[in-house]
Amino acid sequence: MQRLPVTPRADWRAHVERDLGFAFHTIDGSAYWDETACYRLTSAEVDAIEAATGELEQMALALVDRVVQTGEQDLERLHIPRVAWEAIAASWHSQEKNLYGRFDLAYRGEGPPKLLEYNADTPTALFEAAVVQWDWLQATSPERDQFNSIHERLIEAWANFGIGAKRVDFAAVRNHAEDIGTIEYLRDTAIQAKLETARIAIEDIGWDGQSFRDLDDRPIDVLFKLYPWEWLVGEEFGQHLLSGAAQVIEPAWKMVLSNKAALALLWEMAPDHPNLLPAFLEPGHIAGNVVRKPIYSREGANIQVLDSGRVVAETDGGYGAEGFVYQAHVEMPAFDGNYPVIGSWVIASRPSGIGIREDTTPITRDTSRFVPHFFE
Amino acid sequence: MKKSRSVRLVLLGSASAALAACDNGGALPTNAQFYPTVNECIADLDAATCADAKAVADRTQAVEAPRFGQKEQCEQEFGVGNCETRQAAGSSFFMPMMMGYMMGNMMGGGRFSQPVYRGPNSTAVMPSGGRLLNVGRFDTLGAGRAAFRPAAQITPVSRGGFGSTAMNYRAAGG
Numbered sequence: 442m443q444r445l446p447v448t449p450r451a452d453w454r455a456h457v458e459r460d461l462g463f464a465f466h467t468i469d470g471s472a473y474w475d476e477t478a479c480y481r482l483t484s485a486e487v488d489a490i491e492a493a494t495g496e497l498e499q500m501a502l503a504l505v506d507r508v509v510q511t512g513e514q515d516l517e518r519l520h521i522p523r524v525a526w527e528a529i530a531a532s533w534h535s536q537e538k539n540l541y542g543r544f545d546l547a548y549r550g551e552g553p554p555k556l557l558e559y560n561a562d563t564p565t566a567l568f569e570a571a572v573v574q575w576d577w578l579q580a581t582s583p584e585r586d587q588f589n590s591i592h593e594r595l596i597e598a599w600a601n602f603g604i605g606a607k608r609v610d611f612a613a614v615r616n617h618a619e620d621i622g623t624i625e626y627l628r629d630t631a632i633q634a635k636l637e638t639a640r641i642a643i644e645d646i647g648w649d650g651q652s653f654r655d656l657d658d659r660p661i662d663v664l665f666k667l668y669p670w671e672w673l674v675g676e677e678f679g680q681h682l683l684s685g686a687a688q689v690i691e692p693a694w695k696m697v698l699s700n701k702a703a704l705a706l707l708w709e710m711a712p713d714h715p716n717l718l719p720a721f722l723e724p725g726h727i728a729g730n731v732v733r734k735p736i737y738s739r740e741g742a743n744i745q746v747l748d749s750g751r752v753v754a755e756t757d758g759g760y761g762a763e764g765f766v767y768q769a770h771v772e773m774p775a776f777d778g779n780y781p782v783i784g785s786w787v788i789a790s791r792p793s794g795i796g797i798r799e800d801t802t803p804i805t806r807d808t809s810r811f812v813p814h815f816f817e
Numbered sequence: 818m819k820k821s822r823s824v825r826l827v828l829l830g831s832a833s834a835a836l837a838a839c840d841n842g843g844a845l846p847t848n849a850q851f852y853p854t855v856n857e858c859i860a861d862l863d864a865a866t867c868a869d870a871k872a873v874a875d876r877t878q879a880v881e882a883p884r885f886g887q888k889e890q891c892e893q894e895f896g897v898g899n900c901e902t903r904q905a906a907g908s909s910f911f912m913p914m915m916m917g918y919m920m921g922n923m924m925g926g927g928r929f930s931q932p933v934y935r936g937p938n939s940t941a942v943m944p945s946g947g948r949l950l951n952v953g954r955f956d957t958l959g960a961g962r963a964a965f966r967p968a969a970q971i972t973p974v975s976r977g978g979f980g981s982t983a984m985n986y987r988a989a990g991g
Contacts, residue, residue, distance in 0.1 A: 462829030487819065565990035568829075575824050587820040606893045606937075613990070614983045620990045629828035637893070643983070647974035654974045658951050660938050668979070668989045678978030739991035759985055794819070807991075816819075 442482050442550030444776035444812075449476045450580060462625070463573055465618045468807075474569060475810040476577055480781065480797050482816040486550050487588045487795075493554040493716045494785040494792035497544050500714070501559060502790065504707055505697045509533045518722060519702045520736050520763045525674045528683040528693040537692035538602055539790065540627075540665075541567070541595070545805070546716075546783040549774030553715040556707075557771075557782065558734070562691050562699035563669050565619060566784055566811060568626040570796030571595065574813035585815040589794035591786050592630065598789040599634035602690075604663055608637040609690075610655060613667040615642035620667050627665065643668050648678050653687050665690045670699060671737055701766045702736045719769040724750075730770035735760040741806035746770060756804055773803040780805070781812070849921030851933060851941070851953070851965045858920070870930035874918035878932040879903075881944060882912040896937040917965065919943050919952060933965070941965055 450456065453476060457463040466474035482490075508515040509530050516526050543564035548554040571591035578587050611628050613620040621640075628638045639655060643666065647654035653661035664687045666673065673679050674696075682689060697703060704720040711717060719727055730753070733745040742758025773780045781799040785792065798809040852858040858867035884903075885891035891900035891911040901914045913934035920930040935955055936942035942949040953967040983989050 461826065560991055563990045571821075572824050572826070575821055578820070586818055590819060590821045592821045592824045612979075614980060617989070623990055625829055629826050632827050633825070642980070643989075644980035645976060646979050647976045648978055649974045658968065658974055659940065662938070668983070672982035672989070673979060676979050676981055681978075739986065739989075 442480060442486055442548070442774075444779065444781070445479055445481055447476065447479050447581070450577075453577075457573060457576070461572055461576060463568065463622070465622050466573075468619070471808065472810055474573060475799075475812050478779075478812050479577075480776075480812060480814040482550070482588070482814060484816055486548075487816045490546065490548060490554055490588065490783060490785055490795060491792045493546065494544055494787060497556055497559070497716055498542070498787045498790050498792070500707060500711055500717075501542075501561065501698050501703075504703060504710055505533060505694050507710060508697045508706070509694070515706065519697060519700055519706070521696055521700070522671070522674050524680065525670070525683060525693065525696055528685070529696055531685070532693040537688070537694065539691050539695060540598055540602075540788065541691075542695075542698070542787045542790075543567075543796075544785045544787070546785055547771050547773055548783050554783065554785075555718050555771050556704070556716055557718075557768075558701060558704065559698055560784075562695045563667050563739075564784075564786075565623045565667070566796050566798060567591070567623055567786070569811045570784065570786065570794060572626065574796065574811075577813045578815055582815065585817060587794075587813075587815050589796075591788060591794040594788035594791060594793040595627070595630040596633045599631045599636055601789065602634075602636075604636055604688075606637070607662045607688075608639055608659075609663045609665055610646075610661045611638060611640050611665045611667075612643040612646060615644055624665065624667050646678065648681055651686070653678075653681065661687050663688045663690070669737075669739075670696045700736050700763075701734045701738070702764075704734075704768060705766050718771055721767050722764070724767050727767060727769050732768045732770050733765045734768060735765055736763045741804050741809075744804050746804075754802075754804065756806060775803075779812075782809075849919050849929075849952075851917055851919050851967065853917035853965070866928075870920040870928065871918055873930040874915070874920075874932040877930075877944065878912070878915045878934075882915075882932070882934070885911045887911070894937070895934060895942075896939075899935040899937075913942075916941065916955060 457466055542561040544559050545557045546554040547557055575589055609631055611624040613624045631638050641655050645656055655661055673682055705722045708717050708720045731747045735743045738760035741756055743760045744756045745752050746754040779799040780803050781797050782805045784796045786794050797812050797814050799812055800809040855867045855871050888911050895913045899914050900911045902909055902911055915932045916935050917933050918930055919933050922928055931943045933941050933943050939954050940951050941953040941955055943952045953965055956964050956966055
């Protein structure tokens with residue numbers, strides 16, 4: 442694995458905006474899409490990532506099964522609200538399908554890739570990985586390969602979802618360009634799978650006493666929500682979602698995996714697995730540096746790196762009320778002062794490609810940049 | 818090869834900019850009334866007015882209703898069992914079945930009459946301003962009969978029951 446400086450395409454901004462509809466390449470004045478560099482991986486490295494991702498997904502699914510079987514005891518350790526327990530079990534027993542997830546891996550090209558966390562419920566950086574880096578490679582060196590069949594797999598997954606003639610409503614928070622870009626891309630792939638789709642702001646979803654309604658008062662039967670389950674269940678209409686008034690994507694059982702306490706349960710289920718880092722729900726089990734992460738958090742917020750209990754690095758944010766998980770610290774690979782994290786995608790539980798985000802600090806935040814890759 | 822053979826966008830990008838525009842159409846005048854046939858109308862209004870309005874709605878369906886080459890295409894939009902076959906100029910096609918007509922007074926004077934079709938999920942839809950407006954529901958009464966329930970009599974839709982948590986944070990995705 443190498444980081445190579447490359448010359449950006451002269452007109453890339455105009456091109457990605459016009460031809461790809463990529464609106465959030467620059468966020469708050471800073472570059473997010475960054476083609477001044479790229480990562481070169483070897484075929485063996487891609488194979489290692491793909492194999493690790495497949496194995497991690499199988500372990501994650503086994504964990505959901507275990508938690509659903511164990512019930513109360515595990516669900517409480519995961520801090521999943523009691524109101525959601527029945528819906529989680531029901532969605533798992535009825536084998537509700539899932540669309541996608543992103544494993545964030547620490548990997549330097551040697552040794553096994555290590556799971557930092559699993560974004561099982563509301564992963565983003567999807568369009569960048571599936572389309573923008575593919576387009577970059579086609580424009581700059583089309584003869585090269587990339588670990589990225591995300592686009593094809595998404596269309597295939599939608600076609601196999603069993604949705605039929607029902608409309609899928611894609612919901613995200615109003616006025617968040619990156620989230621809206623993500624659901625618009627997912628809609629694009631659903632349309633290509635011959636599904637009827639619409640877009641709605643999560644705030645605009647209506648309830649008429651029996652069913653969810655869009656702004657034209659049409660019933661919402663299938664809801665794709667780029668909005669965390671743990672938020673939904675705590676809000677006014679959450680009970681209706683839990684009582685099954687609509688099919689939800691991702692399904693309710695993803696709640697088991699979308700919180701970071703799952704990292705500790707994974708370690709408990711498969712201790713010493715080469716792709717896992719030791720993780721516990723209580724401090725004091727890990728010798729050496731420890732990373733403390735809130736059970737519910739996003740985009741690298743409220744992370745502490747602890748050396749024998751002393752804080753050596755920290756990020757701010759508004760998370761942490763539900764408690765923390767303690768994960769062994771792994772030295773992040775650094776390339777010219779940049780710390781890449783490999784976002785490894787599963788589409789319908791199949792490893793389907795990667796997107797690399799890097800930051801100038803070892804904790805990947807919402808200030809990170811997306812850097813394309815190829816392999817040979 | 819581990820990369821997609823092709824990546825085509827239909828919604829995003831240049832090919833699709835025109836799809837973004839969409840308005841909410843016109844609202845239904847509050848005095849509008851649904852009649853399944855002229856007979857129900859005559860109870861409220863004189864026979865000539867009722868028959869004229871029915872004729873206007875019939876013509877609108879014949880001329881403006883969406884046409885589909887295949888029954889399945891029509892049913893995908895309007896729901897299974899809600900389409901009928903028609904013939905014109907020697908070819909046959911499918912269009913939504915007319916369940917009755919909606920008539921009333923327009924704001925600023927004049928009378929309007931529009932066909933009402935059965936849409937997906939028991940909805941009642943009416944053409945308005947180039948699109949189909951949801952005007953109510955057809956509740957099934959058995960033996961193939963259906964009762965129209967205007968949108969105003971359906972439990973009002975409440976909104977804003979999702980999204981409050983997001984205000985405390987920067988992003989919902991990650």
